Amino acid sequence: MLLVKKHWELYLLLLPTMVYILIFLYAPMGGVLIAFKEYSPTRGIFGSPWAGFKYFKKFFDSYVFWNILWNTISLSVFNLLANFPIPIIFALLLNQMISKRYKKFVQTVSYAPHFISMVVLVGMLSVFMSPQSGIINIIIKLMGKEPVYFMGKPELFQPLYVWSGVWQNTGRAAIIYIAALAGVNPELHEAAMVDGATKFQRAIHVDIPGIMPTAVIMLLLNLGQIMSIGFEKAYLMQNNLNIVRSEIISTYVYKLGLLGAQFSFATAVGLFNSVIGFVLVIAVNGIARKVGETSLW
Numbered sequence: 001m002l003l004v005k006k007h008w009e010l011y012l013l014l015l016p017t018m019v020y021i022l023i024f025l026y027a028p029m030g031g032v033l034i035a036f037k038e039y040s041p042t043r044g045i046f047g048s049p050w051a052g053f054k055y056f057k058k059f060f061d062s063y064v065f066w067n068i069l070w071n072t073i074s075l076s077v078f079n080l081l082a083n084f085p086i087p088i089i090f091a092l093l094l095n096q097m098i099s100k101r102y103k104k105f106v107q108t109v110s111y112a113p114h115f116i117s118m119v120v121l122v123g124m125l126s127v128f129m130s131p132q133s134g135i136i137n138i139i140i141k142l143m144g145k146e147p148v149y150f151m152g153k154p155e156l157f158q159p160l161y162v163w164s165g166v167w168q169n170t171g172r173a174a175i176i177y178i179a180a181l182a183g184v185n186p187e188l189h190e191a192a193m194v195d196g197a198t199k200f201q202r203a204i205h206v207d208i209p210g211i212m213p214t215a216v217i218m219l220l221l222n223l224g225q226i227m228s229i230g231f232e233k234a235y236l237m238q239n240n241l242n243i244v245r246s247e248i249i250s251t252y253v254y255k256l257g258l259l260g261a262q263f264s265f266a267t268a269v270g271l272f273n274s275v276i277g278f279v280l281v282i283a284v285n286g287i288a289r290k291v292g293e294t295s296l297w
Contacts, residue, residue, distance in 0.1 A: 035268035055268035064252070072248040072273075075158050075234075076226040082162050084222055087170050088215060091177035092203050107178070110171030122236040125164060126151060152241035161237060176218065177211055184210035216288055224281035227273050249273045 004011055030045070035055060037048040059065060090110070097103040116124075128134050129150040137147040150156050184207060192202045231250035238246040249269060257266030 032267065032271050034264050035271045037264060039264045039267075041263075051264060055265045056272065058265060059269050059272065064247070067244070068247055068249055068252050071245055072227060072229060072250075075161065075248060076229045078158055079162050079165065079229060080222055080226060082166050083169060083173065084219060086166055087173035088177050088211070090170055091174040091181060091211075092207055094174065094178060095181045095207065096199050096203065107171065107174075110174065112171070113168040114172040116168060118230075118232045119236060121164060121168060122233065125160060125237070129160075149241075151237065152239060154242045154245040157237065157242045157245045161233065165233070176214060180211040180214040181207055220281065220284055220288060223284045224277055226280060227277045 033045050034048075036051060036053070037045065038051045039045065039048045094103060094107060097106070113121075129136050129148075131137055131147040131149045134147075134150075136150070140147055150160065188206045188210075189202055192206055197205070227249065229248055229250065231248075231254060234246055234248055235251050235254065238251060250273070253266045253270045253273075256262045256269065260266075
């Protein structure tokens with residue numbers, strides 16, 4: 001209490017943020033009760049009768065369960081394997097540039113795609129890969145081959161989703177590692193240069209160990225969201241031809257809850273998804289704490 005009284009101005013500045021978090025992040029958590037009830041909007045959450053684990057069992061027994069679960073996990077893992085190491089490699093390469101002007105130019109250009117909205121990005125994919133007028137299919141036709149409907153092929157959904165995300169987010173994600181590289185002691189580089197180390201050797205033995213704590217924290221945060229792959233992009237890229245691979249938990253919950261008005265069922269599926277992510281964070285954080293010294297808590 002003495003500390004609060006001494007720095008009351010700082011706590012006053014923190015108050016709006018705390019109120020925002022309580023209202024919009026913690027208060028809605030009471031809605032998970034809907035997953036265990038026969039929810040009726042007219043009766044409300046507390047007035048609706050209990051259903052137990054009925055809707056969880058219904059989801060686990062449904063014919064789409066394993067397909068949706070596999071689509072979500074495989075897309076998330078693919079996305080993590082591509083989007084986690086590439087920004088680190090990009091930051092290491094950018095850090096080795098001698099020309100500061102060119103370095104700033106490359107960083108600005110790589111960061112720019114982040115400001116493209118998801119709707120525009122998917123629209124660009126549709127235009128560039130159109131079977132009739134897309135630039136890629138025009139090149140394919142010039143090579144004497146048949147045009148390909150990329151957006152309609154189930155096997156191409158995940159590569160298109162992931163690599164378009166790499167193009168859009170690499171520049172932004174690399175900023176964190178560039179900032180971490182700026183904190184690496186320059187004396188370590190000087191000592192390595194005296195010993196005759198090349199740029200590659202310095203990147204391996206000086207830069208990477210220097211940013212490893214940051215990389216571990218980012219990996220933990222990404223693993224926590226491994227089951228919460230973005231809904232908006234998947235839904236926009238989804239069509240009747242690729243739905244066998246593009247239907248993931250988040251799009252399934254949207255269709256059940258908002259379009260189908262099956263509120264209890266949709267909440268149960270969403271809660272299952274959140275619990276998996278929570279368990280992953282706890283498990284991976286424990287492993288990271290035992291293996292190294294870096295963890296979230």
